[in-house]
Amino acid sequence: MIDLLVIGGGINGAGIARDAAGRGLKVLLCEKDDLAAHTSSASTKLIHGGLRYLEQFEFRLVRESLREREVLLAAAPHIIWPLRFVLPVDRGMRPAWMLRIGLALYDRLGGRSSMPGTRSVDLERPPHRMVLSNRLTRGFEYSDCWVEDARLVVLSAMDARERGATILTRTECVGLERMADGWRARLRGSQGERTLEARAVVNAAGPWVDRMAKMALGRGTPTRLRLVKGSHILVPRKYPGDHAYIFQQRDGRIVFAIPYEREFTLIGTTDSPFNGDPGSVEISREERTYLRDAAARYFRNGVEENEIVHSYSGVRPLYDDHSARNSTVTRDYAFELDSDGGAPILSVYGGKLTTYRKLAEHALAHLSSHLPMAGEWTRGAPLPGGDMADFGQFLQGAADRYPWLPHETVLRLARAYGTRIDALLGKAEAPGDLGEHFGGDLYEAELRYLVREEFACKAEDVLWRRSKLGLHLPATSQERVGAWMSDKG
Template sequence: MSEEVDLLVIGGGINGAGIARDAAGRGLSVLLVEKDDLASHTSSASTKLVHGGLRYLEHFEFRLVAESLREREVLLEAAPHIIWPLRFVLPHEPKMRPKWMLRAGLALYDRLGGRGRLPRSKKVSLKIAPHRAILQDRLTAGFEYSDCWVEDSRLVVLSAMDAEARGATIATRTRCTGLARHEDHWLATLQDTNGERVVRAKAVVNAAGPFVDRIAKAALGQGTPAHLRLVKGSHIVVPRAYPGDHAYIFQQADKRIVFAIPYERDYTLIGTTDILYDGDLDHVEISAEERRYLREAVTQYFRSGVSEEDIVHTYAGVRPLYEDKAASNSTVTRDYVFEVEAGGQGGGGAPILSVYGGKITTYRKLAEHALAKLSRHMEIPGEAWTRGAPLPGGDMRDADFADFLWEASERLDWMPPEMLLRLARAYGTRIDTLIGDAASLDDLGTHFGGDLYEAELDYLVAHEFARTAEDVLWRRSKLALHLSQEAQDAVTRWFEERG
């Protein structure tokens, strides 16, 4: 007899993890399958912001911006260890949008955001420190506003962890190779390293991101009424380009914007691009043209330019945007759309819900809306519950990370400050689960280099679905930017020896 679940979720990105979490918390039996690692594709290739989308106001997407700004506050309280406030400096470029437009847009942004925890926008002089030494002389005035930084792939992992804690099964490296609808259920063929198995599900959620049409066609024999516009966004990482904890947002002549953001202590993240994509979805890479575009985008603003030789790392992902026939890739909506197909006479058969579009900031609300859609075709127990519920490690008093870090530093006084900060940021209150009974660095097991010890690898395998060195070094963390190649090779061997 095949395994039976209420809900099969296909896709281990942010939307799939969010829907699995919400559904499991309402009492549904849930199986999430992901053909690779969690957040292997789009969800780990973002600009890593929880934000309202200031530039969306220019395209009159007021509902999306308002919802995003409300969700910004919700997520900041749910995961204060991996999400924190960031101030953005927007220089006024005389040849582009006038000051009154920027001022009006920021005033509306503040108003839509309500009275939250983040400071409001303000004018700023670029003729004083630190901006004077960073930006070119023609830039004399600008504005500051607030949004948030997020460790994107960790947000996915924490959501999946919470789903599992509430009863869901999370199956990574598991591919859905077939979907067949019967009168009141689906039979899904799943393949992993142990072979094939068949799962029976009352409903299917197709949250496969860029692969969503591929899954829809496998299930229905054709695409759904909605269609994707696949848009590649690429980023470059360079050595720290300027001092300070603030980010810059630079207007471009093509009406796009490019961010420069402090990254991993020693670096600056620069992105992103918007390029229509029709290549291999499993192997997405930045192009030479995109590298040049991003370098030139910031060189127009910084006193010190960015050369090709400065680039130490790049990444690219494909955004599965809903095709709204917008003329430009940068203006196509970032909102989300659902297509629900329920076969049978009168649409009374087993449903499949496909998710198009969306953004990291609204993933929790998207999950609520997805279950509301499914409730028209199946029984969904319980009420919406995720608002106000912390993610793993985020259960800090008053969502105050600084207070938590201070308490941890007093209790774990044997741990070097930089290591404690990294672990506290990554794991929050679950740092105690990671270190166990350790009372010294020697108690943490093999030292791989930097501040990486075997205890952390053991934790990531046991609790965070990590199976390879890449899972750890690039998705659960960005330690690959800080560790020597020798140390990275040692991590690879550690996983190989485990089988």
């Protein structure tokens, strides 16, 4: 019998499995698809306090998020890095005095920060001049962080495995039966069905959390789930510079424009009610129009439909606080612990990337009376590849060790794998030592590493979650990656 079965391989499940394994529990995580296959890879890719949450008076959530921003930045400086956001002052929107007060509070709520604070900016000067609409003359600039969202999930799962957890991808939990002293679970994967017993279950199934609760308990939980779809579009790079923009909208929402994968600008997100299958979600025509219109109000040159090179959508499983609008539903998290009938099952609702580590601590606190475990440990513990003092110095060292690799390749690999770059490249002394070349800077050595260390099974795992090489490689290269992965599978 294991101690803890975690159902769901998104950010919450991976974070809980990691924390639990580090406390000495025997843990198994099962995910019916790939890690981060759904909501956790369809985010706006930010580690942030949530500036707009101040308007909903969610001071605790913002404070916790800002503090966690610092913790995660230190734990994974290769996949998380500071980003400056430019917020234009716009007539008819929130006035300058309100923005100034909100940003001052934002700078202070999280305590000491390693990033620069808010400052005023002149939008009539470069790099904003000739980029933004003529009506925009001033604004504010503040700090938050970028994150490679799917990689955050994968690295958490890797750390869980390295601390003793079992991670099973493409393995669905198809049955849960409560016993007096535990749960009997049926898991179905590519090798057929297996049965295991666990002392406790964490239901971190995201958009499917209610479905799993009903399967286990024969009913739902008191907590209500609200499914909200968020969509993003990618267009060719709209402006120079490494800063992002945050654009206020007439409906009270905000839309981000963020530099993405060197060649693109990411624009999002939407907030639309969702009632379909969370496993089959895509951007609607109305959402595309909304994002294009949002960008056109601020950029001097708008976004044409034929400029959209890629889009993605995800379903956020939000804790329903009965808010009238989807955009104002809390991004906080909630738990439902059911242990009255015997062994405990903890269902997780809501949450966001930034607070996943604290969510895991709180989840295990709910189970601490049922499972003997060690104390909290994740604060200050680096994620795989994140054991470095300074990313810039690490990057220079990697470039010195691998002078035969182009700088852009070293940067991409250092950003993705951090100090694990040496495990990927091994003793290679030339590109020819890395095996088959699939185009761009993708070689067989990276595919081998992803299969061996990062649970990759299919081409989409490599091209769209472990990396975003699907945006850069031609179709023929992607087909070759698929063939290679099929052969290894």
